[in-house]
Amino acid sequence: MGLTKKILLILFTFLGNLSWSQDSIPALVSSDSIKYKVQFSDKITGRLFFVNTSNSVNVQSRNQDVDYNLIPNKQDRLGASIAFRAIALSFSFAPSFLSENKDNEDSRLFNLRLKGFFGQWLQTFNLYEQKGFFIEIPELGIDSYLPKVKSLKIGGSTSYIFNENFSYRAIVSQDEKQLVSAGTFMPTIVYYYTKYDLIDDTIDEDFHSYDLAFAPSYTYNWVPSKNFLISAGGSVGIGVNYSKTETESLTSILTELNFRGSIVYDKNNLYLGGHYSYLVLNHNADRTTYIKDNIPYFELFIGYRFKAPKKLVAKANTIDEKLHLKK
Numbered sequence: 001m002g003l004t005k006k007i008l009l010i011l012f013t014f015l016g017n018l019s020w021s022q023d024s025i026p027a028l029v030s031s032d033s034i035k036y037k038v039q040f041s042d043k044i045t046g047r048l049f050f051v052n053t054s055n056s057v058n059v060q061s062r063n064q065d066v067d068y069n070l071i072p073n074k075q076d077r078l079g080a081s082i083a084f085r086a087i088a089l090s091f092s093f094a095p096s097f098l099s100e101n102k103d104n105e106d107s108r109l110f111n112l113r114l115k116g117f118f119g120q121w122l123q124t125f126n127l128y129e130q131k132g133f134f135i136e137i138p139e140l141g142i143d144s145y146l147p148k149v150k151s152l153k154i155g156g157s158t159s160y161i162f163n164e165n166f167s168y169r170a171i172v173s174q175d176e177k178q179l180v181s182a183g184t185f186m187p188t189i190v191y192y193y194t195k196y197d198l199i200d201d202t203i204d205e206d207f208h209s210y211d212l213a214f215a216p217s218y219t220y221n222w223v224p225s226k227n228f229l230i231s232a233g234g235s236v237g238i239g240v241n242y243s244k245t246e247t248e249s250l251t252s253i254l255t256e257l258n259f260r261g262s263i264v265y266d267k268n269n270l271y272l273g274g275h276y277s278y279l280v281l282n283h284n285a286d287r288t289t290y291i292k293d294n295i296p297y298f299e300l301f302i303g304y305r306f307k308a309p310k311k312l313v314a315k316a317n318t319i320d321e322k323l324h325l326k327k
Contacts, residue, residue: 036165036180040305042313043269044084045175047303051077051092053111055128055153055194058292059285068137070149072130073107083173084308085316087116106147107132114156115172122168122186125156128295148199153295155192159217162186166221171231171262174271174303178229183220188235190215190256192281194293205246209293211281213239213256229273231262241283252284269305274298 057070079092090113108131116123133149135142161168163184169176189212196207215237222230237256243249257280264273281293308316 036178036182037167037170038177038179040175040177041085041316042308043175043305044082044308044312045173045303045305046082047080047174047271047301049079049081049090049092049299049301051079051111051297051299053077053128053295053297054109055130055151056294058294060290060292061288062290063288066137066139068135068142071134071136072109072151073132073134073145075107075109077109077111081173081303083169083175084312085117085175085320087114089114117169117173120161120164122159122161123156124159126153126192126295128153146200148197150197150199151194153192153194155190155211157188157190157215159186159188166219168219170221170229170266171219171264171275174264174266174305177266178221178223181221181223183218186217186219186233186235188215188217188237189213190237190239190258207285208244209283209285209291210242211239211254211283211293212241213237213254213281215239215256215258217258219260227265227267229262229264229266231264232260234259241281243283243285245286248286250284250286254281254283256281270302271304272302274300 052074054072054074056072058067059070060067077092079090081090083089092111108129110127110129112125112127114125129150129152131150132145132147133151134145137143161184163182165180166182166184167176167178168184170178191213192209192211194209194211196209198205198207215235217233217235219231219233222232224230235256235258237258239254239256240251241254242251258277260275260277262273262275264271275297276299277297279295279297283291283293285291
């Protein structure tokens with residue numbers, strides 16, 4: 001049984017039960033004479049944030065003239081993050097007093113995002129755990145809720161930042177500040193594992209998906225004034241997907257699209273701003289089904305840099321020296 005038929009079987013059973021350039025540098029000015037960024041290697045950066053994110057799927061059936069969307073019961077989340085040197089860690093939760101969360105009974109959305117900086121290398125890790133999905137079929141006028149369907153997505157990316165004058169930390173963790181506009185090419189490897197539990201009274205089956213893509217990326221940081229940063233970038237990648245159900249497996253071409261933008265205001269040790277990104281992974285799920293895997297992410301944040309304890313700074317300096325990492 002194809003993925004499309006399995007999801008539709010869950011639906012109808014449930015309904016039945018209910019009856020720019022690399023650097024902005026003047027041509028005659030050497031990059032060695034310009035200080036492009038400042039590092040806060042003796043600071044711990046903390047922030048509070050508001051996040052709206054989810055992992056939804058658009059499913060296109062080749063045998064039936066029907067497309068449908070599996071959309072998790074979305075949640076607004078509040079959270080906190082902390083960053084020091086190479087590591088940035090964040091955690092969020094969905095409080096019931098936010099309006100988007102009022103109907104979240106029996107549903108769940110857990111998201112964990114980590115970023116690590118190791119010299120010119122950037123490592124990201126993402127986890128999405130979701131329970132409770134809406135299914136929308138516009139052609140049939142169907143919009144229904146499937147409370148038992150679950151998903152788990154785990155993965156991330158590994159990137160290399162070519163331009164040492166470009167600060168990615170100024171965008172995501174604010175333990176650096178971009179002083180002069182700069183951009184960089186960032187070759188990236190993207191990898192994810194996704195599992196869907198298709199559960200209802202008449203069916204309990206799993207769908208597994210493995211993604212691997214090479215995604216050339218470019219990001220530009222524009223500094224229009226001393227305390228203001230606007231960043232934009234994106235990637236277009238290609239790779240391979242392996243999808244598997246209990247009765248069928250398929251290897252197919254994977255395409256990756258990722259767009260992102262940020263605005264940051266930074267004065268002294270106080271900073272605030274917002275991020276938006278949208279990742280799309282396209283591939284075949286089986287011989288009759290094509291999937292668009294979507295991960296939108298929107299964040300508003302405010303934070304402050306605190307002076308780190310001297311012992312922590314000394315320990316970090318020792319580790320950086322052993323690993324030959326720049327502070």
